[in-house]
Amino acid sequence: MDFNLMVEVTPLLIKAAWVTIDISARGLLFGFFVACGLVFLQSFRFAPIRWFARGYISVVRGTPYFVQLLLVFYGGPSIGLKLDPFTCGVVVGAFNIGAYMSEAIRGSIESVDKGQAEAARSLGFGKVHTMVSVVLPQAAALMIRSVGVLAIVLVKNSSLVSIISVVELTYQAQRLIGSTYKPLEIFTLSALMYIVIVYAVMGIIELAYRRATRYTTQ
Amino acid sequence: MEFDFGPVITYFPTLLKGLGVGFLVALVVAFMSIVGGLLVAVISIYINKVVSWPLRFFIWLFMTTPLLLQLYFLYFGLGEWILIPAILVGILGLGFHYMAYNADIFIATIKSVSDGQYEASRSLGFGHGATIFYIIVPQAFIRAIPQLGNNMILMVKDTSVLSAIGVAELVYASQYAISVTFRPFEFFIVIATLYYLINIFMELGQAWLERQTAYRR
Numbered sequence: 001m002d003f004n005l006m007v008e009v010t011p012l013l014i015k016a017a018w019v020t021i022d023i024s025a026r027g028l029l030f031g032f033f034v035a036c037g038l039v040f041l042q043s044f045r046f047a048p049i050r051w052f053a054r055g056y057i058s059v060v061r062g063t064p065y066f067v068q069l070l071l072v073f074y075g076g077p078s079i080g081l082k083l084d085p086f087t088c089g090v091v092v093g094a095f096n097i098g099a100y101m102s103e104a105i106r107g108s109i110e111s112v113d114k115g116q117a118e119a120a121r122s123l124g125f126g127k128v129h130t131m132v133s134v135v136l137p138q139a140a141a142l143m144i145r146s147v148g149v150l151a152i153v154l155v156k157n158s159s160l161v162s163i164i165s166v167v168e169l170t171y172q173a174q175r176l177i178g179s180t181y182k183p184l185e186i187f188t189l190s191a192l193m194y195i196v197i198v199y200a201v202m203g204i205i206e207l208a209y210r211r212a213t214r215y216t217t218q
Numbered sequence: 219m220e221f222d223f224g225p226v227i228t229y230f231p232t233l234l235k236g237l238g239v240g241f242l243v244a245l246v247v248a249f250m251s252i253v254g255g256l257l258v259a260v261i262s263i264y265i266n267k268v269v270s271w272p273l274r275f276f277i278w279l280f281m282t283t284p285l286l287l288q289l290y291f292l293y294f295g296l297g298e299w300i301l302i303p304a305i306l307v308g309i310l311g312l313g314f315h316y317m318a319y320n321a322d323i324f325i326a327t328i329k330s331v332s333d334g335q336y337e338a339s340r341s342l343g344f345g346h347g348a349t350i351f352y353i354i355v356p357q358a359f360i361r362a363i364p365q366l367g368n369n370m371i372l373m374v375k376d377t378s379v380l381s382a383i384g385v386a387e388l389v390y391a392s393q394y395a396i397s398v399t400f401r402p403f404e405f406f407i408v409i410a411t412l413y414y415l416i417n418i419f420m421e422l423g424q425a426w427l428e429r430q431t432a433y434r435r
Contacts, residue, residue, distance in 0.1 A: 062417035063410045064375035067389060071410060074396070075403030159284035163382055174290045183295040191283045198282045 006185050009176055013186075016172035017193045023086065023168060024155045024197075027093030031154065032147070034098025039105050053102075060099035066160050068092050073164045089161035097154045104146035108139040140212040148205030152198055159194075169193060225399035226408050229392075233405075236391030237412065240377045243309055243387060247377075248370055250313040255320025256355065262321070263328055264350060273321075280318035285379055288315055293383045308380040308387075316373050323365045327358040360434045367424035374416060388412065 041053035060068070072081065073088045083091060112135050120130040162171030173190035177183045226233075258277065262270040280288065289311040296302050296310075331354050339349040381390035392405045399405075 062414040064378040066378040071406035075406045078403040156284040159286040177294045187291040194283045
């Protein structure tokens with residue numbers, strides 16, 4: 001192990017790690033909106049809108065994220081969609097994870113006992129009110145866990161954005177390995193940074209989970 | 219904005235060749251990751267801590283870091299010692315990655331087989347090894363099938379990532395064709411469609427397999 005080299009490249013990798021965090025955080029935020037939109041579309045009574053949402057989810061889940069990224073980045077300009085690499089990473093990441101997340105959200109909402117909603121409705125709560133104050137708080141615990149798993153997937157997926165030359169952690173690691181020929185040292189450092197990020201996300205999920213379940217007894 | 223799928227048809231044999239390579243890789247990786255994952259799980263549960271801790275560390279490391287980073291590490295790391303073709307690096311990288319995921323599943327399902335099974339088998343005269351091999355592992359394997367199926371579907375999609383280290387699979391084959399024809403949109407749409415079809419078939423296969431083994435679970 002060449003420790004001098006490791007000390008030397010650490011600032012570069014930390015800078016790249018911030019890009020990874022940045023791209024994942026934005027992707028998660030927009031992905032959540034996409035997911036909520038998809039869940040909303042699936043609650044429509046007009047069937048073609050539901051089919052559209054189902055079809056979108058099926059196609060996104062059925063094709064590799066990598067191919068989606070390449071399609072939008074390289075194929076996008078020919079349909080008038082020019083995005084810079086970073087934006088492309090955020091957008092594709094969001095629309096990809098949104099499809100998975102909408103399934104997680106829908107699953108957790110459906111896991112809440114139907115009687116809860118019926119009781120609330122019969123007590124005079126409106127549809128939206130029932131959703132917001134009765135169903136969602138109960139679905140939250142499950143939702144946080146499953147969305148959290150997807151957040152970690154998103155962090156790991158963000159490494160693929162290096163292919164469209166966003167200078168994030170994997171891109172920087174690959175470039176440094178290529179220029180220094182010290183794969184073990186660079187891998188150790190960059191893996192460590194991914195692990196720190198993943199554990200930070202897991203910690204946040206755990207805190208959110210505890211907060212969501214603070215009134216429920218296990 | 220005009221679409222021309224002519225080049226895609228011209229280069230379809232190239233794509234098919236890429237598809238073949240991807241299929242081959244997926245097949246080898248599926249075998250390697252399932253058998254290897256089972257071995258890792260059995261060893262890390264039943265053999266002493268000296269052996270099991272490194273294995274647990276391996277599972278943990280491969281599950282918390284991205285596949286692409288692991289691939290680059292193997293590609294450059296192995297490349298330092300021996301001259302090794304990209305496809306082998308790809309198989310090893312993808313294989314290890316999913317071996318870790320499968321081992322994690324097998325550890326959970328092996329632990330879910332009740333202790334009574336082990337005790338009953340031992341009291342009927344089976345040895346320790348024979349109990350694990352004939353009683354515990356088959357039950358754990360059947361229980362793991364739904365999640366294994368999910369992992370294998372993810373794995374087939376991840377074969378596309380191998381193009382990054384130069385494995386001549388579908389995406390890599392198309393990149394060559396795109397550099398000649400300048401039709402990225404058409405090619406990637408066709409590739410996405412191919413992956414989608416494969417995915418549908420795999421999901422049908424998974425559902426069938428789950429139905430077939432449901433009564434044993």
